Amino acid sequence: MSKDAIREAGLKLTKPRAMILEVFEQSPEKHHSVEDVHKELLERGHDIGLGTIYRVLTQFEVAGLVKRLNFEGGYAVFELKSNSHHDHMVCLECGRIYEFVDSEIEEIQERIANERGFRLLDHSHLMQGYCWYCREKNQ
């Protein structure tokens, strides 16, 4: 259970932390900015300070519960850290975020890093364009 994960991270199981995690687990959306989380919590009747959300999400990130994504736009977006790695495609028109994985790309990446003596720890691969729903509007 996810609440155990909070404790296992050495964090106290507080109301704010539990509710923030719930937003990620219960919302149909997978990706949330801090603002998103804040609004969602307000709609659920929980007025949690922005500062707390920033702090908690950073703690969750360190604990490996969530992943911070730095798309353009000047603000961070978080997603629940699933066990399966994936990369992202973002629609420049509607903002929808799609996920993709390709083992071949992952392998080539590793190979390139190795060839250069680079110890690969992480990567972010983002494709930007227009999704199926928005293509027509932009030809």
Next chain:
Amino acid sequence: MSKDAIREAGLKLTKPRAMILEVFEQSPEKHHSVEDVHKELLERGHDIGLGTIYRVLTQFEVAGLVKRLNFEGGYAVFELKSNSHHDHMVCLECGRIYEFVDSEIEEIQERIANERGFRLLDHSHLMQGYCWYCREKNQ
């Protein structure tokens, strides 16, 4: 010549714009934050306002003269837009930025986008880790 490019972009060839472009053309470093450019210009004896540098680099970006890179860190980095596309590896220890290209990855990307009905316009592929010079320090 690069100064023509400024004019071709419909921009007046002013001192600030010419000097900012020079920093990119003459510096051994390929990647510069706005702060970098500002300091470099100061060292060359040109005190150009930060606001101007932000404005000019944005205009250069629109004109296709430079590319804005959004690595993590909360600030943008710019590079001269060469004719050859490439992606980046950044060392988490020393901050050095390396470039790489792989045609196979590019192809697979296209294929994935097509399969999903996604019109691919751009992408950013960033590998993070420790470079050859810094590996030892971090095992």
Next chain:
DNA sequence: CTAATTGCAAAAGCTTTGCAGCGCA
């Protein structure tokens, strides 16, 4: 009970913007 956590508000970065004066064409 005690240390961890939250709320609030202030402050810190990076970036944008308004406006008066300056400079290129």
Next chain:
DNA sequence: TGCGCTGCAAAGCTTTTGCAATTAG
């Protein structure tokens, strides 16, 4: 000369932080 450009400083955003009050264990 006229419009575009720059400088300066103010303001905008996202994110961080200090501190007193609150709460989990």
